[in-house]
Amino acid sequence: MAYNLKQTLNKEERLSPGHRMCAGCGATIAVRNVLRGLHDGDEAVITCATSCLEVSSFMYPYTAWKDSFIHDAFENAGATCSGVETAYRALKKKGKVKNTHKFIAFGGDGGTYDIGFQSLSGAMERNHDMVYVCYDNEAYMNTGIQRSSATPMYADTTTTPVGTDSEGKTQNRKDLAQVIAAHNIPYVAQTTFVKNFKDIHVKSEKAIYTPGAAFLNVLAPCPRGWRYEMSDILEICQLAVDTCFWPLFEVIDGEWILNYEPKKKLPIEDFLRPQGRFKHLFKPGKEHLIADIQTEVDRRWDELLKRAK
């Protein structure tokens, strides 16, 4: 379908206001824009790993979701989604379900990169007709900002606290989109909130309507965990892509496609500076730490450029 920004933004909201997520939360922006990928008339079954999103959007008997919603444990949103999708296919074959349903799992990075990884990997490998969406806020935010394998190096979190003997997290972040691409599924993409949201809208529609398994990794900043001015979220996302910290790409049937190459690649400082979790890196004598991050960003970007050619 040809993309029309106005029409897409005017679609009925499928996550209604009145949920209890924080003001300025990136996760809800991710959900609202992913669900805009659904065609009018189609219904969704949402499964959701335990997370900020799960505990704050559906407190029985109140729900912010217009679609069906299944609470999952932390580790099994992928498994639940694949099971429901299988049941749907069986019922459809028997003629017991008429409407079109789409199956979408949401999880934070803790529930996706770490604890739900095996159920996600299984669901992808079995190639269920579903989309797994990770809203990556780069830490376990709901329980108080603990580090995950998505947390960037040197970030200050409550389990990697900055102090006299610590510069924050000592390890590099996992590249989950690449790991999922290695499952050789039909569609994998990385996105965030840029380009008038066209990037996330187009990728969501493709992910939802590509037959078989699809995975979307959405950078979804968290104002509390990252400690930036709440109103700056779109600038933070733009800096994430312009510094090549968060490249926008798709992997379609194994072919890597780069969706955006900044005209001028900005230094990683520009992404780090507005965020309190990296404040310690801007003290005198810490330049080598920023250089470490830059080296890793450059290495991954060069690798991606080679893969996408």
Ligand SMILES: Cc1ncc(C[n+]2csc(CCOP(=O)(O)OP(=O)(O)O)c2C)c(N)n1
């Ligand atoms: C097996 C299990 N371990 C720990 C918890 C506690 N817990 C609930 S939410 C959460 C953090 C979730 O982090 P993430 O998946 O990154 O989502 P976010 O909170 O950032 O939205 C944790 C540790 C749990 N519910 N179940």
